[in-house]
Amino acid sequence: MIKGLALRLSWPYVGEVARSLLGVVLAVAVALHWGSAPAAIAAGGSAAIAGATALQDGTRSRIQLVVAVSLAMGAAAFLGALSAPHAPIFVVVVGLWCLIAGLVWTLGSNAGLVAAAAAALLVTSSAVAQPFADVVTTTVLTVTGGLTQAVLVAAWPRQRWQIQRLALTNAYRSVARHARLLATEPVDAAGSALSFDPTPLISLRDAFTGSDRQARRRPPAFRGLYGLPERIAMTLAALGPSAGTPEVAAVLAAAADVLDGIAGSGRGAHDVAQRELLRLDTAVAAITGSPAAAGRRLQTQLWEAATLRFTGSAVPAGTVQELRRPPVSELAAAARATLLTNLDWESPILRHAVRLAAAAAIGTAAARGTGMSHGYWIALTVVMVLRPETAHTYTRCITRIAGNAVGVTVATGITAVLHPSGVVSALLAVAFVGIAYAVSGIGYAALSAALAAAIVFLLDISGAADSATIKELLIATVIGGALAVASHLLLPDRSLIRLRQRAGELLKAEIDYAAAVLRAFVHPLHDAAELDATLTGAWQRATRARSAFEAASGSVRAEAPEVRRWLMTYRGALNAVTGACATLESHLPTPDVAVDRRFVVAVDDYVDSLRGDLPSAGQPWTVDAAHLTEADQQLKQAAALLAIDNAGQRVLVAEVATITRHLLAIAPPVGFTRVG
Numbered sequence: 001m002i003k004g005l006a007l008r009l010s011w012p013y014v015g016e017v018a019r020s021l022l023g024v025v026l027a028v029a030v031a032l033h034w035g036s037a038p039a040a041i042a043a044g045g046s047a048a049i050a051g052a053t054a055l056q057d058g059t060r061s062r063i064q065l066v067v068a069v070s071l072a073m074g075a076a077a078f079l080g081a082l083s084a085p086h087a088p089i090f091v092v093v094v095g096l097w098c099l100i101a102g103l104v105w106t107l108g109s110n111a112g113l114v115a116a117a118a119a120a121l122l123v124t125s126s127a128v129a130q131p132f133a134d135v136v137t138t139t140v141l142t143v144t145g146g147l148t149q150a151v152l153v154a155a156w157p158r159q160r161w162q163i164q165r166l167a168l169t170n171a172y173r174s175v176a177r178h179a180r181l182l183a184t185e186p187v188d189a190a191g192s193a194l195s196f197d198p199t200p201l202i203s204l205r206d207a208f209t210g211s212d213r214q215a216r217r218r219p220p221a222f223r224g225l226y227g228l229p230e231r232i233a234m235t236l237a238a239l240g241p242s243a244g245t246p247e248v249a250a251v252l253a254a255a256a257d258v259l260d261g262i263a264g265s266g267r268g269a270h271d272v273a274q275r276e277l278l279r280l281d282t283a284v285a286a287i288t289g290s291p292a293a294a295g296r297r298l299q300t301q302l303w304e305a306a307t308l309r310f311t312g313s314a315v316p317a318g319t320v321q322e323l324r325r326p327p328v329s330e331l332a333a334a335a336r337a338t339l340l341t342n343l344d345w346e347s348p349i350l351r352h353a354v355r356l357a358a359a360a361a362i363g364t365a366a367a368r369g370t371g372m373s374h375g376y377w378i379a380l381t382v383v384m385v386l387r388p389e390t391a392h393t394y395t396r397c398i399t400r401i402a403g404n405a406v407g408v409t410v411a412t413g414i415t416a417v418l419h420p421s422g423v424v425s426a427l428l429a430v431a432f433v434g435i436a437y438a439v440s441g442i443g444y445a446a447l448s449a450a451l452a453a454a455i456v457f458l459l460d461i462s463g464a465a466d467s468a469t470i471k472e473l474l475i476a477t478v479i480g481g482a483l484a485v486a487s488h489l490l491l492p493d494r495s496l497i498r499l500r501q502r503a504g505e506l507l508k509a510e511i512d513y514a515a516a517v518l519r520a521f522v523h524p525l526h527d528a529a530e531l532d533a534t535l536t537g538a539w540q541r542a543t544r545a546r547s548a549f550e551a552a553s554g555s556v557r558a559e560a561p562e563v564r565r566w567l568m569t570y571r572g573a574l575n576a577v578t579g580a581c582a583t584l585e586s587h588l589p590t591p592d593v594a595v596d597r598r599f600v601v602a603v604d605d606y607v608d609s610l611r612g613d614l615p616s617a618g619q620p621w622t623v624d625a626a627h628l629t630e631a632d633q634q635l636k637q638a639a640a641l642l643a644i645d646n647a648g649q650r651v652l653v654a655e656v657a658t659i660t661r662h663l664l665a666i667a668p669p670v671g672f673t674r675v676g
Contacts, residue, residue: 070146080125102353381480
């Protein structure tokens with residue numbers, strides 16, 4: 001059942017997957033008509049990679065990303081095809097490209113995967129030598145294949161995003177109305193504090209997360225779209241008791257105007273939000289006394305919401321003075337600075353880049369030196385299995401190698417028997433790409449097998465494979481896998497870096513366990529067996545992560561006092577989190593107990609803050625201390641809404657305070673920030 005849940009969580013929108021696969025078929029068909037088999041291979045690969053890019057969740061324009069990826073694929077195909085006839089030059093090109101591709105992981109996981117895919121496209125360009133005119137044609141068709149996905153994205157936009165945009169607009173307008181009412185009528189007819197209706201906020205969260213909220217982690221900017229309105233509403237509730245004072249009323253009125261601007265569209269909305277944010281800054285500066293902290297928090301949240309709305313970036317509030325998208329020069333400078341910080345021999349990203357470049361270059365040289373007809377699969381296997389991982393490295397690497405071998409065997413066997421070619425071979429490749437999407441939540445082996453099979457069908461678009469090809473491809477796959485494993489053996493990450501990574505995985509597993517328990521209090525499952533399976537699965541993952549952490553700590557020389565103190569602090573904090581979760585499990589409420597929906601919103605936001613942001617590749621998992629503290633405060637305020645029969649939820653509030661206190665003690669990691 002847990003595997004089925006993982007599959008449902010990872011399955012993208014079916015319509016978008018169909019659109020992406022259609023783009024691959026169109027790209028191959030056009031390339032076969034106007035170019036050659038190598039051009040069709042490159043165009044199909046480019047379309048598949050661009051299509052996967054278009055499926056990523058985020059706030060930036062998908063069309064811009066797809067265009068950028070298409071150009072990168074064109075550059076890889078051009079360099080690979082141009083240098084392929086000259087073995088020494090081709091080996092150098094492969095090595096340099098893989099070195100850069102490895103460093104690109106510093107910009108994010110998606111960027112790193114795209115760079116690795118481009119390296120795979122470059123490596124396979126050596127399969128067939130081409131004259132210069134055909135090289136140019138191949139490059140043009142490669143870019144065109146990727147741009148096909150951009151055209152399909154524009155013609156077939158994500159329907160769900162339209163629903164999400166409408167829900168986001170309704171939520172911000174609802175919060176704006178509440179802020180305006182607080183400014184003018186802070187109490188209702190009965191003299192009680194005015195409360196907000198959480199229905200639009202719950203609808204917003206449902207529109208973004210659907211029914212698969214558990215364990216889904218989206219990019220920070222994407223999750224902020226539905227999380228920020230909830231946090232703003234909770235901060236307005238904190239300002240409610242002081243809404244009768246002129247200073248707080250002025251802040252609430254300005255906040256309402258800002259929210260109206262964020263909910264609007266067009267240039268006018270941007271100008272309104274920019275103008276009213278400046279008025280809000282002035283109003284907040286005038287607040288004194290106890291409401292000042294909540295006013296500053298509201299100011300921070302509104303700047304963050306406006307920045308996210310009009311720039312598409314999760315920029316920390318207060319760091320910008322103008323709502324604008326950063327120009328390309330600023331983005332390039334930031335990327336360059338990030339890359340430079342990882343040009344350190346202690347960096348796991350640099351070590352990964354060196355491993356990838358060395359193994360791919362050696363594999364390419366070996367293939368050229370031995371004259372293997374399918375020798376490019378050596379470097380291709382290296383590119384497919386190596387990742388900047390410092391935990392479970394060998395297990396994951398070997399699992400991917402085994403998956404590649406299975407995929408190669410199955411696909412080559414089908415090709416050797418049926419000899420599909422042209423569009424038929426492309427359709428088989430597309431079918432296995434679809435299978436890769438379907439099994440992406442099951443594990444590394446299934447995903448690697450599906451991708452390897454798809455690549456086999458795409459590369460053998462002429463249908464020339466025979467029974468001897470299976471043996472050649474398996475030998476090349478094994479050699480490439482051996483080079484990948486050997487690169488880790490000869491150039492491993494530092495032991496303390498591996499320990500930090502294990503610690504991050506343990507923290508992530510404990511957070512998943514805590515999130516599952518917390519959500520059971522406000523989203524109870526009526527099926528006791530399903531609830532038990534969910535909590536048991538989360539607990540078992542945490543137990544395995546703890547064993548891996550202890551094994552890593554046992555292999556590290558903890559002679560430095562700061563390392564010993566860090567280990568004691570980390571163990572103590574996570575043991576306390578486990579104890580709090582065990583207490584919560586023993587007080588789970590019955591499903592028929594009604595809970596105020598505003599409290600549900602506060603718990604959901606706390607779970608989001610608990611999970612934190614996805615770390616960069618090679619970095620350990622941490623929690624966002626500022627967001628976690630804010631969410632904890634809002635949860636305590638929402639506890640006043642609980643009824644007398646909400647005994648279990650009151651226990652939750654107390655144990656959440658324990659969880660927050662101990663997690664803040666280890667976020668960010670203390671003891672050593674630079675290890676070697």
